[in-house]
Amino acid sequence: MKNFQIIKALSAKTAVTNLSKETDAKFIAGGTNLVDLMKKNITAPDKLVDINGLDLKKIEFLKGKTVIGALAKNSDVASDKTIKENFPLLSLALSAGASQQIRNMATVGGNMLQRTRCSYFYNTDMPCNKRVPKSGCGAIGGSNRMSAIFGASESCIAVHPSDMCVALAALDAVVTVEGPKGSRKIDFKDFHRLPGNTPEKDTTLENKELITSVEIPENHFAKNSHYLKIRDRTSYAFALVSVAAALDLNGKNIKEVRLAMGGVAHKPWRLTEAEKFLKGKEVSETVFTQAADLAMKEAKGYGDNNFKLTLGKNAIVEALTIAASK
Structure with a gap:
């Protein structure tokens, strides 16, 4: 892992501003995926913007919707009594993901942004268009037991690893983000991308945007x-x-x-x-x-x-x- 700088952000606006000033910087919260990627030199940012101090940990039950802050821990959301009563699908999906120790550190926003676990992506000696664009896809014609059966392309057959995101997709969630151009909302079904010929792009986030919350509309699926x-x-x-x-x-x-x-x-x-x-x-x-x-x-x-x-x-x-x- 190369040396890097780390700064603490005091607000979502300053976090975005700090990231915007850098050519190679990333947000960090729980770090359960990012740190692994840095250790393996798959990503090597010059600077990390620590967003753990931001007021984005709340779970709010409002009229017609529930708003979950991007820094809410996976374990806290999964065990929340009202989430379990109103959105058991989300609680079940979160509880099925990773280990208890990781769920205690991982955040909702970070869960949404985790990278594929394709073995070719993690092996820097092998070709992978997600890691090095235009280098090839080792999984096509290689070991592809875990690979996609829907929406794949000639460039990539990797899968998204999240359990939480599958539940949020089913629950018609909406993502709120903050960026240099202000805030905007993204329907969850449009948040993640299919690989096409640019598999290195996992989401439709614009440059330097920060996830601030996820909204789940009220529904009648609890039972x-x-x-x-x-x-x-x-x-x-x-x-x-x-x-x-x-x-x-x-x-x-x-x-x-x-x-x-x-x-x-x-x-x-x-x-x-x-x-x-x-x-x-x-x-x-x-x-x-x-x-x-x-x-x-x-x-x-x-x-x-x-x-x-x-x-x-x-x-x-x-x-x-x-x-x-x-």
Whole structure:
């Protein structure tokens, strides 16, 4: 790791200003991903702007929405009584991610910005377009068991690693950011990018922008929701496939539904066609299987990860079945 400077920001505005003055600087909060990347020389900023002192840790329950500060710890959000009552899907997803020690340090904003765990990205001796643009994608034609089955490109088949983000995508969250041009809001579905020919860009954040909060609109999914994470081992492993399922039921009739998948794309993958199909249908294994078939119709394997095509379908059916049975 090369030497770097660190300064503490006193407000979101000064944090953005400090970052804007530097050609190679990054924000740091919990550092659970950034420090690893610095140790491996995948990223090597000259300066870090410490934002831990900013007033962005609150969880506020307002009329029609809940606002979670970007510096709220993953563990605090997951264990918050009102979050568990109103948004159990988010609590379940957060609790499924990483270890308790990491959740105690990791922040909501940092979770959103974590980089892929693709082995080629972390191995600086191997080609990776996300790490070194135009160097190639080692996973295509290489070891790609963990790789994407949706939305990939010839430049990159890496997946986004977050569990929390899959739940936020399903819950129609909105991200608030502060930048040199002021504040703006980004629909969560538009926050992360597909790789295209610029896989080094993970999000639609503009230069020097800082995440300040995430808003979740009020909904009626609290009773019938489930987060299913399938992984190689129960503790501290990233998802092979995950599914966030949320249903608003009237008896057995599906009034509204939200579905998103993790471990399958460069971003949390929202299953909008399956949602449209399920709306108005009655709960049944047949209907859930039909929805899963529809959701997986565009999926494509790359060899080692072909098993995800079957696993993904089964996971969707299981997540919906568990959510509906609560």
